[in-house]
Amino acid sequence: MVEITLWGALRDATGGAEKIDVDAKDIRDLFRQLADRYPGFTPLADRGIAVSIDGVIYRDTWSRELPPGAEIFLLPRLAGG
Amino acid sequence: MTMGFDPTYTARTFTSVGTRPVRPDGVDKVTGRARYGADYNLAGQLVGAILRSPHAHARIRNIDTTKAEMLPGVKAVITAADLPDLTNGNAGLFDMLDNCMARGKVFYDGHAVAAVAAVDAQTAREALALIVVDYEILPHVTDVDAAMQPSAPLLHATVFTSGVDPKPATPSNIANRSQYGHGDVDAGFAAADLVIARSFKTEQSHQGYIEPHACVANVNPDGSSELWVCTQGHFVFRQQCAELLGLDVSRLRVTSSEIGGGFGGKTHIWAEPVALALSRKAARPVKLVMSREAVFRATGPTSATSIDVKIGVKKDGTITAASADLRYTCGPYVGPWAELGAMTAFACYALENVRTIGYEVLVNRPKTAAYRAPSAPMAAFAVESVIDEIAAKLGINALDMRIKNAAKQGTRASYGPVYGPIGIGPTLEAAKNHPHMSAPLGKNQGRGLACGFWFNFGGQTCTSLNIGIDGTVNLAVGTVDVGGSRASLSLVAAEELGIPYGQVTAIVADTASLGHNDMTDGSRGTFSSSMATISSARNAIAIMRARAAKMWDIPAENVAWENGHAVAKGDTHGHLAPLSIKDIAAKASTTGGPIAGHSELVADGAGVSFATHICDIEVDPETALSRIIRYTVIQDAGKAVHPAYVEGQLQGGATQGIGWALNEEYVYGADGRLQNAGYLDYRVPVSSDLPMIDTQILEIPNPNHPYGIRGVGETSIVPPLAAIANAVSNATGTRMTHIPMSPPRILAALDAQKGH
Numbered sequence: 001m002v003e004i005t006l007w008g009a010l011r012d013a014t015g016g017a018e019k020i021d022v023d024a025k026d027i028r029d030l031f032r033q034l035a036d037r038y039p040g041f042t043p044l045a046d047r048g049i050a051v052s053i054d055g056v057i058y059r060d061t062w063s064r065e066l067p068p069g070a071e072i073f074l075l076p077r078l079a080g081g
Numbered sequence: 082m083t084m085g086f087d088p089t090y091t092a093r094t095f096t097s098v099g100t101r102p103v104r105p106d107g108v109d110k111v112t113g114r115a116r117y118g119a120d121y122n123l124a125g126q127l128v129g130a131i132l133r134s135p136h137a138h139a140r141i142r143n144i145d146t147t148k149a150e151m152l153p154g155v156k157a158v159i160t161a162a163d164l165p166d167l168t169n170g171n172a173g174l175f176d177m178l179d180n181c182m183a184r185g186k187v188f189y190d191g192h193a194v195a196a197v198a199a200v201d202a203q204t205a206r207e208a209l210a211l212i213v214v215d216y217e218i219l220p221h222v223t224d225v226d227a228a229m230q231p232s233a234p235l236l237h238a239t240v241f242t243s244g245v246d247p248k249p250a251t252p253s254n255i256a257n258r259s260q261y262g263h264g265d266v267d268a269g270f271a272a273a274d275l276v277i278a279r280s281f282k283t284e285q286s287h288q289g290y291i292e293p294h295a296c297v298a299n300v301n302p303d304g305s306s307e308l309w310v311c312t313q314g315h316f317v318f319r320q321q322c323a324e325l326l327g328l329d330v331s332r333l334r335v336t337s338s339e340i341g342g343g344f345g346g347k348t349h350i351w352a353e354p355v356a357l358a359l360s361r362k363a364a365r366p367v368k369l370v371m372s373r374e375a376v377f378r379a380t381g382p383t384s385a386t387s388i389d390v391k392i393g394v395k396k397d398g399t400i401t402a403a404s405a406d407l408r409y410t411c412g413p414y415v416g417p418w419a420e421l422g423a424m425t426a427f428a429c430y431a432l433e434n435v436r437t438i439g440y441e442v443l444v445n446r447p448k449t450a451a452y453r454a455p456s457a458p459m460a461a462f463a464v465e466s467v468i469d470e471i472a473a474k475l476g477i478n479a480l481d482m483r484i485k486n487a488a489k490q491g492t493r494a495s496y497g498p499v500y501g502p503i504g505i506g507p508t509l510e511a512a513k514n515h516p517h518m519s520a521p522l523g524k525n526q527g528r529g530l531a532c533g534f535w536f537n538f539g540g541q542t543c544t545s546l547n548i549g550i551d552g553t554v555n556l557a558v559g560t561v562d563v564g565g566s567r568a569s570l571s572l573v574a575a576e577e578l579g580i581p582y583g584q585v586t587a588i589v590a591d592t593a594s595l596g597h598n599d600m601t602d603g604s605r606g607t608f609s610s611s612m613a614t615i616s617s618a619r620n621a622i623a624i625m626r627a628r629a630a631k632m633w634d635i636p637a638e639n640v641a642w643e644n645g646h647a648v649a650k651g652d653t654h655g656h657l658a659p660l661s662i663k664d665i666a667a668k669a670s671t672t673g674g675p676i677a678g679h680s681e682l683v684a685d686g687a688g689v690s691f692a693t694h695i696c697d698i699e700v701d702p703e704t705a706l707s708r709i710i711r712y713t714v715i716q717d718a719g720k721a722v723h724p725a726y727v728e729g730q731l732q733g734g735a736t737q738g739i740g741w742a743l744n745e746e747y748v749y750g751a752d753g754r755l756q757n758a759g760y761l762d763y764r765v766p767v768s769s770d771l772p773m774i775d776t777q778i779l780e781i782p783n784p785n786h787p788y789g790i791r792g793v794g795e796t797s798i799v800p801p802l803a804a805i806a807n808a809v810s811n812a813t814g815t816r817m818t819h820i821p822m823s824p825p826r827i828l829a830a831l832d833a834q835k836g837h
């Protein structure tokens with residue numbers, strides 16, 4: 001079980017919860033479970049969500065494991081120049 | 082990630098990485114042989130031209146192209162009708178389509194409404210003049226604060242502010258609200274000994290790349306197509322153009338030209354779908370080159386902003402609370418710009434109580450594009466200005482106050498996550514110890530200091546490393562070389578293979594030659610492609626070890642790779658002379674055929690980036706003309722692969738920031754038309770305006786890259802607006818709150834100070 005912290009727009013999609021517990025082994029599993037649990041998650045995921053694991057931001061490595069006790073934070077996918 | 086590839090940093094002594102060889106593209110560029118977007122031609126090629134709206138906001142009642150189509154030499158005329166909506170509900174893609182060619186309404190001065198392809202440029206211009214557009218002019222709004230008013234002219238009746246609860250009942254130019262932060266801001270301000278709140282404005286600037294957008298498109302009747310284009314991301318351009326035109330991705334081959342600057346402005350499609358549509362209709366190749374005026378009116382500016390910052394502190398300088406409201410223009414289409422400002426504004430500091438709110442505001446200006454650490458410089462300007470003002474009020478050193486409050490490992494970032502190892506502290510300490518900080522100042526001079534933050538990221542990356550039959554090496558990469566990556570990646574390949582830099586030649590391959598690559602953006606070019614290059618080289622080495630084993634007729638596990646050679650290991654094989662890449666390549670045809678190493682991976686774990694800048698400025702008290710006297714950039718590069726290029730990135734970012742801080746701005750008339758669409762009236766700094774910009778590269782290895790590399794392309798533009806504003810404020814004794822600090826603005830501030 002890992003604790004996930006959500007950024008503002010995602011909280012709207014998840015009924016206002018700032019933190020949720022998910023039993024997910026990696027980012028792919030996490031996204032799959034969030035999509036199943038919250039219908040509003042998929043449109044935001046389509047626009048892009050990044051996952052911060054212990055401060056390191058991952059945008060596309062969905063196979064990245066979510067270590068127990070890690071600080072996991074969902075953020076909007078970033079744009080750069 | 083390529084199977085079996087471990088990107089974890091391993092300390093090592095470098096041979097090639099960290100050296101400064103001659104740049105491989107240098108001779109072509111200085112002799113004029115390098116081929117940029119406009120330097121490519123196809124047989125039977127036509128000249129494309131675009132008709133642009135003279136109005137900031139208007140409904141298109143009718144477009145009559147009859148006379149243009151009848152003009153001899155005109156081969157195709159297109160409007161939005163020739164670019165049917167294939168976006169299938171994808172709002173972002175639809176905005177790109179609408180921006181490339183207006184559909185029913187024009188949203189800014191310069192918005193494309195029609196295009197022609199003709200046998201020469203004169204005929205194309207004559208044809209544009211024959212197109213009759215019937216406009217119903219609508220009220221417009223270009224100012225960010227004015228656009229937020231309920232009475233403002235509305236750009237889209239379909240836009241309702243997202244991110245607020247409950248959902249608004251009426252449409253608005255405020256497309257989105259986003260919020261970041263943690264703690265109890267009100268309690269934090271209540272606990273403060275001093276609270277300062279200030280409002281700031283920054284004007285819209287352009288990336289100012291020297292090379293205008295240019296492309297050559299060729300759509301064959303059988304649907305196979307090619308595009309030669311100046312871009313930061315030819316794979317992404319291919320995907321977006323294919324989606325907008327209904328082409329198969331695999332049948333559109335895109336080749337990236339040399340690039341005369343991008344800085345984020347060439348991550349967006351503007352004219353390319355139009356060129357493809359013209360070619361499709363004319364059944365001929367079409368070259369489309371934007372004029373400088375068109376570049377200013379219709380591409381890539383950054384946001385204009387309006388920002389309120391409030392910071393509370395204890396008497397010792399400890400920040401107890403911080404908040405910011407950030408309003409950013411997006412042009413006519415929603416973007417993430419204010420949100421990025423809200424995320425980055427306080428990222429340098431360890432704050433218990435922080436709240437930022439971003440508002441994406443739609444205005445009648447061209448679509449905002451990324452510009453080097455997009456949105457962070459304006460937020461840093463506002464925050465770092467207030468930090469300096471607080472330090473002055475408390476009578477403490479502004480640098481010490483920053484060190485006291487700097488984020489460190491374990492700090493919860495204002496945008497949410499807890500930081501791992503980060504480099505803000507070391508850049509501040511380096512600034513404190515830098516001789517620049519203690520150098521004396523002259524009359525009318527002031528010194529300013531500021532910090533900056535940017536995320537950096539990686540992305541999808543694919544490379545191919547081919548061993549030639551003579552043992553020399555070709556490296557094919559898919560990230561466009563915007564800042565010297567062919568040199569840095571050749572150094573990385575040479576390092577990994579153990580051969581001299583001169584034996585490696587890197588090219589940017591076209592989209593048919595490699596798997597998908599994301600853009601060169603987010604400071605990712607060298608970070609990502611070096612990771613894939615290392616992986617490719619290791620794969621090639623594994624093959625060469627196996628080939629050497631065959632040549633020696635010994636087990637492959639008895640062959641090691643040392644200093645560019647296969648070396649036989651073990652008591653029974655120690656007499657065998659090492660085999661070089663040249664030796665192995667010469668026998669490749671009989672040991673299994675061609676030798677190559679490939680890599681396909683997602684480069685993640687780029688690591689966040691920080692910088693500290695120091696600026697000395699002299700302000701003429703009569704004319705308010707500012708002159709940068711001395712400028713120092715301190716930034717963490719993880720590992721500087723080619724230090725001269727890294728220094729160039731740091732100097733380039735600072736230079737662009739200096740121009741933005743002192744001169745550059747879009748000036749709109751009351752009619753909503755851009756008044757200064759050219760480099761005579763939109764002045765960027767040139768070499769004679771600037772001192773030598775000093776750099777200090779810190780090398781704190783990135784734990785998520787085999788060589789410890791971090792991106793370096795963007796962060797250097799974040800601190801300059803603030804550092805220069807603090808310097809001007811210290812030189813004049815007047816707090817500057819409006820960027821650019823052009824002479825009229827400084828004079829007005831000085832007059833206000835004198836009570837005029």
